[in-house]
Amino acid sequence: MKVPFVDLDAQYQSIKTEIDAAIAAVIKSAAFIGGQYVKQFENEFAEYCRAKYCVGVGNGTDAIYIALRALGIGPGDEVVTVANSFIATSEAITMTGARVVFVDCDPQTYNIDCEKVTTVITPRTKAIVPVHLYGQSVDINALKTIAQAHDLFIVEDAAQAHGAEYNGCRVGTLGDAACFSFFPGKNLGAYGDAGAIVTNDASLADKCRMIANHGRLKKYNHEFEGVNSRLDGLQAAILSVKLKHLDTWTHRRRDNAALYKEYLNDSGVPSPYVAPNVKHVYHLFVVQVSNRDAIQQHLSSKGIATGIHYPIPLPNLMAYRYLEYNMSNFPNATELSKKILSLPMFAELQRKQIEYVCTELQQAIKYEGDKE
Numbered sequence: 001m002k003v004p005f006v007d008l009d010a011q012y013q014s015i016k017t018e019i020d021a022a023i024a025a026v027i028k029s030a031a032f033i034g035g036q037y038v039k040q041f042e043n044e045f046a047e048y049c050r051a052k053y054c055v056g057v058g059n060g061t062d063a064i065y066i067a068l069r070a071l072g073i074g075p076g077d078e079v080v081t082v083a084n085s086f087i088a089t090s091e092a093i094t095m096t097g098a099r100v101v102f103v104d105c106d107p108q109t110y111n112i113d114c115e116k117v118t119t120v121i122t123p124r125t126k127a128i129v130p131v132h133l134y135g136q137s138v139d140i141n142a143l144k145t146i147a148q149a150h151d152l153f154i155v156e157d158a159a160q161a162h163g164a165e166y167n168g169c170r171v172g173t174l175g176d177a178a179c180f181s182f183f184p185g186k187n188l189g190a191y192g193d194a195g196a197i198v199t200n201d202a203s204l205a206d207k208c209r210m211i212a213n214h215g216r217l218k219k220y221n222h223e224f225e226g227v228n229s230r231l232d233g234l235q236a237a238i239l240s241v242k243l244k245h246l247d248t249w250t251h252r253r254r255d256n257a258a259l260y261k262e263y264l265n266d267s268g269v270p271s272p273y274v275a276p277n278v279k280h281v282y283h284l285f286v287v288q289v290s291n292r293d294a295i296q297q298h299l300s301s302k303g304i305a306t307g308i309h310y311p312i313p314l315p316n317l318m319a320y321r322y323l324e325y326n327m328s329n330f331p332n333a334t335e336l337s338k339k340i341l342s343l344p345m346f347a348e349l350q351r352k353q354i355e356y357v358c359t360e361l362q363q364a365i366k367y368e369g370d371k372e
């Protein structure tokens with residue numbers, strides 16, 4: 001049996017008529033940049049997040065960069081984020097001219113260790129960029145207490161967490177602004193690059209919109225230099241179609257996670273921990289195994305595709321050598337990077353595929369797990 005890591009074609013086949021019609025309509029109206037489809041999706045996505053404003057941008061990395069810049073963050077500032085994320089999070093911080101400061105993660109939730117955040121705050125610290133990693137919200141109340149005490153902004157990296165909840169609130173409204181990616185493989189994915197910033201602050205939304213569009217709101221009234229990072233009409237129309245299905249897909253992801261947990265029960269493989277006050281959207285289903293690389297090989301030989309998110313903690317990347325971090329400050333991220341394994345996870349995954357993955361995973365552990 002073959003089990004892909006994600007299956008974007010299976011998703012497309014299930015909504016092909018709607019998608020094809022939406023694409024044709026955009027081309028016919030030539031609303032490629034800006035226009036009604038972008039506006040419509042921005043309104044729908046703001047409503048989905050239960051937020052007031054949504055600004056479509058070119059991708060999730062730019063969303064973080066633009067939100068931080070709109071908050072006035074730049075050279076001389078420091079911005080705190082977590083050691084285990086995709087490089088886009090820290091890259092966007094550096095793009096503003098600010099210095100990125102890494103904090104270790106919590107070993108249970110994989111999210112930023114809130115207690116350690118206070119230890120890195122200096123007079124130059126301006127913001128925290130927590131990542132709702134794998135689809136689980138960070139403990140935002142703990143971060144808000146710290147942010148209020150030190151007068152810091154919170155910009156959520158919600159690239160993996162469309163629709164996730166914390167105490168009944170959707171991510172996207174938990175901080176000053178939230179940044180989403182619609183990279184094709186994300187829970188809500190476009191057919192190319194796309195992203196968005198969500199906020200309840202009208203002037204911040206306007207500022208983001210200006211930065212994303214050459215520093216203007218009106219055609220040739222450039223108030224400052226911005227960038228060109230806009231959500232395009234085709235992607236917006238595709239996203240509007242897909243947004244209608246997102247809750248159904250999220251429920252299927254949760255059902256699939258429940259099946260994984262059931263089949264892995266008593267296997268000795270720890271399933272993801274879910275905090276009691278959150279709703280996880282399972283962008284990824286991440287387990288931990290020892291001798292991970294051999295187990296991944298074994299699964300691959302059985303037709304099962306897996307991933308590692310992420311194999312090298314950010315402070316240990318060549319890109320951040322200049323920050324001269326001592327990796328002993330990141331024991332949890334370091335330990336996890338050796339053990340984490342992302343199993344196939346998408347809405348269209350079949351029960352028999354999940355059962356097969358779990359059976360083969362247990363076989364792999366039996367043969368490879370104790371060879372270390």
Ligand SMILES: *Cc1c(COP(=O)(O)O)cnc(C)c1O
Pocket residue numbers: 059060061062085086088089131157159160180181182183193194195
């Ligand atoms: C995907 C992702 C991003 C970046 O999004 P792009 O749209 O690819 O630029 C940022 N942060 C995290 C955690 C991501 O997973």
